[in-house]
Amino acid sequence: MRVYLPGKASKARLREAENARRNRAEILKAWSTGKVSRRELIKMGLFTAGGVLAYKNGLSPFAPSAYGAIPTGLPTSPLFGVNAFTQPMPRFDVLPRNPVATLNPAPTAEANTTQQLLNTALEGVRPGDTGPIEGRPPGPIWAHQGFNVFAPVVAVAVTQEGAKVNNVYNPGVTSPFNSGINAAAPFPPRFHPNLPDQNALKLWTFNGTLPPKLLIGRYGEPILFRHHNKLPFDVTQNGGFGRHTISTHEHNGHHGAENDGFTGAFFFPGQFYDYHYPIVLAGFRTINTAATDARAGSPNDAGGISKVAGDFHETMSTHWFHDHMFSFTSQNVYKGNAGMFNIYSSLDRGNEGINDGVNLRLPSGTAKSFANLEYDVNLLLADKAWDANGQLAMDIFDFDGFLGDVMTVNLVYKPFFEVERRKYRFRILNASVSRFFKIALSDGGPVFQIANDGNLLPNRVLLTELDEQGIAERYDIVIDFSRYSVNDKVWMVNLAEHSDGKRVANDLTLAEGLSGQSADPCVGKFLEFRVVRDPATPDVSQVPVTLIPNPNLAHVPVARQRIFEFGRGAGQTTNDPVSTFFGPWGIKTDNGDMLAADFGRISAAPRFGTREIWTLKNGGGGWDHPIHIHFEECQTLARDGSAANVPAWELGRKDVWRLRPGGSVTITMQFRDWGGMFMEHCHNTVHEDNAMLLRWEIDDGGAPFLRPLPTPIPTPQGVTFEPPTDILPTAF
Amino acid sequence: MKTRRSLLSTLILLLLVAVGPVWGQTLAPAVPAPVVTKSTLVIVIQGTVNGPPESVPFSGKVQIKATAVTDPDFGGQPSVHLAIDFLDVQGLGATTRTKFFAVEEDELMRRLVASDRIDLVFTIVPDKGTVELATVRTGLASLTLTFDGAGNLTAGTGSITNNPFAPNL
Numbered sequence: 051m052r053v054y055l056p057g058k059a060s061k062a063r064l065r066e067a068e069n070a071r072r073n074r075a076e077i078l079k080a081w082s083t084g085k086v087s088r089r090e091l092i093k094m095g096l097f098t099a100g101g102v103l104a105y106k107n108g109l110s111p112f113a114p115s116a117y118g119a120i121p122t123g124l125p126t127s128p129l130f131g132v133n134a135f136t137q138p139m140p141r142f143d144v145l146p147r148n149p150v151a152t153l154n155p156a157p158t159a160e161a162n163t164t165q166q167l168l169n170t171a172l173e174g175v176r177p178g179d180t181g182p183i184e185g186r187p188p189g190p191i192w193a194h195q196g197f198n199v200f201a202p203v204v205a206v207a208v209t210q211e212g213a214k215v216n217n218v219y220n221p222g223v224t225s226p227f228n229s230g231i232n233a234a235a236p237f238p239p240r241f242h243p244n245l246p247d248q249n250a251l252k253l254w255t256f257n258g259t260l261p262p263k264l265l266i267g268r269y270g271e272p273i274l275f276r277h278h279n280k281l282p283f284d285v286t287q288n289g290g291f292g293r294h295t296i297s298t299h300e301h302n303g304h305h306g307a308e309n310d311g312f313t314g315a316f317f318f319p320g321q322f323y324d325y326h327y328p329i330v331l332a333g334f335r336t337i338n339t340a341a342t343d344a345r346a347g348s349p350n351d352a353g354g355i356s357k358v359a360g361d362f363h364e365t366m367s368t369h370w371f372h373d374h375m376f377s378f379t380s381q382n383v384y385k386g387n388a389g390m391f392n393i394y395s396s397l398d399r400g401n402e403g404i405n406d407g408v409n410l411r412l413p414s415g416t417a418k419s420f421a422n423l424e425y426d427v428n429l430l431l432a433d434k435a436w437d438a439n440g441q442l443a444m445d446i447f448d449f450d451g452f453l454g455d456v457m458t459v460n461l462v463y464k465p466f467f468e469v470e471r472r473k474y475r476f477r478i479l480n481a482s483v484s485r486f487f488k489i490a491l492s493d494g495g496p497v498f499q500i501a502n503d504g505n506l507l508p509n510r511v512l513l514t515e516l517d518e519q520g521i522a523e524r525y526d527i528v529i530d531f532s533r534y535s536v537n538d539k540v541w542m543v544n545l546a547e548h549s550d551g552k553r554v555a556n557d558l559t560l561a562e563g564l565s566g567q568s569a570d571p572c573v574g575k576f577l578e579f580r581v582v583r584d585p586a587t588p589d590v591s592q593v594p595v596t597l598i599p600n601p602n603l604a605h606v607p608v609a610r611q612r613i614f615e616f617g618r619g620a621g622q623t624t625n626d627p628v629s630t631f632f633g634p635w636g637i638k639t640d641n642g643d644m645l646a647a648d649f650g651r652i653s654a655a656p657r658f659g660t661r662e663i664w665t666l667k668n669g670g671g672g673w674d675h676p677i678h679i680h681f682e683e684c685q686t687l688a689r690d691g692s693a694a695n696v697p698a699w700e701l702g703r704k705d706v707w708r709l710r711p712g713g714s715v716t717i718t719m720q721f722r723d724w725g726g727m728f729m730e731h732c733h734n735t736v737h738e739d740n741a742m743l744l745r746w747e748i749d750d751g752g753a754p755f756l757r758p759l760p761t762p763i764p765t766p767q768g769v770t771f772e773p774p775t776d777i778l779p780t781a782f
Numbered sequence: 783m784k785t786r787r788s789l790l791s792t793l794i795l796l797l798l799v800a801v802g803p804v805w806g807q808t809l810a811p812a813v814p815a816p817v818v819t820k821s822t823l824v825i826v827i828q829g830t831v832n833g834p835p836e837s838v839p840f841s842g843k844v845q846i847k848a849t850a851v852t853d854p855d856f857g858g859q860p861s862v863h864l865a866i867d868f869l870d871v872q873g874l875g876a877t878t879r880t881k882f883f884a885v886e887e888d889e890l891m892r893r894l895v896a897s898d899r900i901d902l903v904f905t906i907v908p909d910k911g912t913v914e915l916a917t918v919r920t921g922l923a924s925l926t927l928t929f930d931g932a933g934n935l936t937a938g939t940g941s942i943t944n945n946p947f948a949p950n951l
Contacts, residue, residue, distance in 0.1 A: 514886070515888060697889060
């Protein structure tokens with residue numbers, strides 16, 4: 051089965067598929083304007099019992115065609131004559147870091163409930179209604195934990211808004227390190243200079259601009275991340291997909307729940323939400339509390355180390371942040387709600403020149419005391435699709451998972467990147483909706499994988515191709531371009547072939563991937579490296595054999611074990627109009643029923659200060675699920691029941707695991723430092739939205755919070771609280 | 783356009799019809815469980831990587847763990863996950879007599895077929911000294927794997943040659 055129609059398909063077949071796409075878009079429009087709910091669509095029979103859009107010609111592009119018996123797919127995205135590797139890859143746009151005093155109003159521990167007049171285009175708002183200026187749930191439970199101890203030092207203010215030209219692009223490097231891009235020139239919201247500008251309703255990004263944004267942080271320097279929602283007040287003004295309410299997850303920050311981007315703690319246009327990122331090492335309350343270990347530290351501005359409390363083994367490096375709106379994460383992230391977050395530490399300094407016995411000296415640069423980006427490159431990989439007008443398009447009714455047919459890197463179409471003959475670090479993020487990648491260099495050249503999900507590995511791993519990379523997984527690798535000569539080219543290649551959004555159909559060999567024979571348009575070369583010069587100064591970076599050993603958990607007893615099975619055929623036992631959702635996907639907890647998502651339901655409640663072992667099982671053979679657990683990094687104990695099945699690149703800490711068809715993963719995790727409600731879900735965000743997500747919370751025994759925690763129910767007029775809709779029998 | 787009009791009409795009509803309660807306490811039927819078949823095979827592999835600075839004839843073993851999984855829910859084609867690990871594949875440089883290891887660990891999801899050929903690029907690292915990306919050589923391992931009808935990996939062969947994707951490196 052082809053995911054997309056071939057370019058040589060007949061005009062009649064293309065027209066038929068386009069009509070099907072428009073019909074689906076009309077259903078979406080009816081839904082987004084409130085004329086019909088998803089539940090009603092299911093009741094109408096427009097979805098099958100399994101939750102899949104009715105398989106009928108004229109509605110589903112996957113239905114047998116009137117012009118042929120072979121199921122096909124969507125029309126291919128028009129490229130308007132644009133060729134691959136004809137534009138430079140833009141480096142991320144570094145977000146300004148300002149003093150907290152620049153924020154007006156000043157941030158507060160509890161949500162700022164100052165009232166403002168509401169726009170009547172918001173749903174449920176009558177003339178004269180008022181609501182709080184901050185969308186964070188009010189009161190002490192959702193107050194910033196440790197707000198005084200970890201008072202914010204750096205303020206980063208961003209907006210979420212429709213596409214516009216970027217006139218303040220800051221790549222953090224000079225033009226020669228950005229493939230010749232003139233950052234002072236206006237940067238239009240286009241996937242290529244010769245493709246159309248994206249409509250403001252189609253592309254919703256941080257600050258409304260491209261390239262994607264990079265947040266810079268370091269341990270011991272708390273950040274106040276103020277997120278203004280400037281999306282349209284009218285929920286129907288979404289360009290066909292996406293929701294104007296948002297909740298921003300700092301993936302995978304070790305923060306209190308009020309800063310985690312809980313799926314039910316969303317906020318509305320016209321509001322802001324203050325996220326407080328303390329940037330602490332896990333275990334700071336019990337380990338190295340006197341901050342005497344230089345390996346637990348932060349780079350200071352003088353090139354030295356400012357020691358911090360906590361366990362240096364828990365040091366993290368490569369995060370990202372993205373929307374987590376309940377049932378709309380896939381659409382909002384696809385529309386552009388995704389950025390990356392580099393966290394620097396005494397070990398991972400972002401300065402390869404400092405030789406103090408602590409700094410690992412990974413490829414980066416030397417000009418600044420920390421966070422040098424010349425040789426430390428963020429890559430955001432995502433497959434996209436666009437309509438006949440070149441505008442971003444998405445099929446929200448494919449509950450298997452959505453696949454695009456155009457590869458983008460840093461949100462531009464198949465670019466090139468100029469490199470010097472030396473070592474580079476690449477922080478690779480899979481920011482797709484449903485697509486997995488498997489990356490290699492086109493010549494089979496060697497790389498070191500040094501980090502997995504933002505955690506430097508215990509030991510570097512020498513590879514010629516990476517493992518599959520599921521959605522939200524981050525792989526940090528080092529490539530040494532001194533292997534090549536000036537004017538050489540080498541390409542990054544994707545070998546993971548999909549035929550639908552459920553799982554990878556076939557991991558191709560390099561020869562197969564480069565052959566051009568795959569029906570999947572996102573297989574093959576997607577990023578061209580052009581070796582343009584020798585470095586001006588010698589490469590002093592290093593890739594040590596040993597990076598960050600795992601935390602030793604031998605002395606931490608296991609309080610209990612839980613089993614979560616991820617599969618299809620979920621039911622729903624609750625019916626709260628805000629917190630419940632029904633979809634084909636679901637989760638079984640401790641061998642109970644397969645349940646669809648309800649963020650009012652508590653599925654697990656580990657005790658504060660304990661460690662548990664969780665087994666994540668894939669209940670089916672026809673799909674894969676990249677499962678993400680929020681809050682603190684885990685160690686992988688076993689795959690399919692055996693520690694011997696854990697590959698070298700998964701021997702460190704992780705927060706997303708591909709379960710593989712019919713497979714299982716056993717992990718261990720601690721619940722400490724902070725409290726509140728968190729999530730566990732599939733990061734194939736179509737699966738997550740439909741409805742493979744659960745809530746778990748840290749059981750503090752009722753002090754200082756409540757047991758169980760009340761569920762926030764946001765409205766423009768303010769957030770109310772409800773008791774949990776359900777508490778599973780094995781939760782507490 | 784005919785289809786679109788009829789769809790909208792259907793939507794509106796159905797919206798006006800208040801169907802009885804179908805929500806709440808809804809539990810869907812169980813999805814059939816897949817059949818998972820695990821097998822492990824160790825095969826002999828040998829061959830020579832030629833070219834500068836010297837040719838290296840390799841021999842050793844490759845372990846392949848295969849996990850075949852059916853898809854009874856969707857009726858899709860079975861898949862097989864392969865965990866491939868080189869076990870002590872080594873050789874002596876033809877000129878310097880330096881000992882080298884062929885190193886490769888990879889995991890692949892493949893469509894389950896009776897006979898599958900898999901080519902993998904591997905790295906060549908010296909027995910002593912540091913491994914530098916700048917100088918690591920590569921070779922190509924070609925594996926032919928045979929599966930029975932149940933998805934068991936029953937036989938395999940392997941050979942080593944030059945990496946055709948990087949003839950000068």
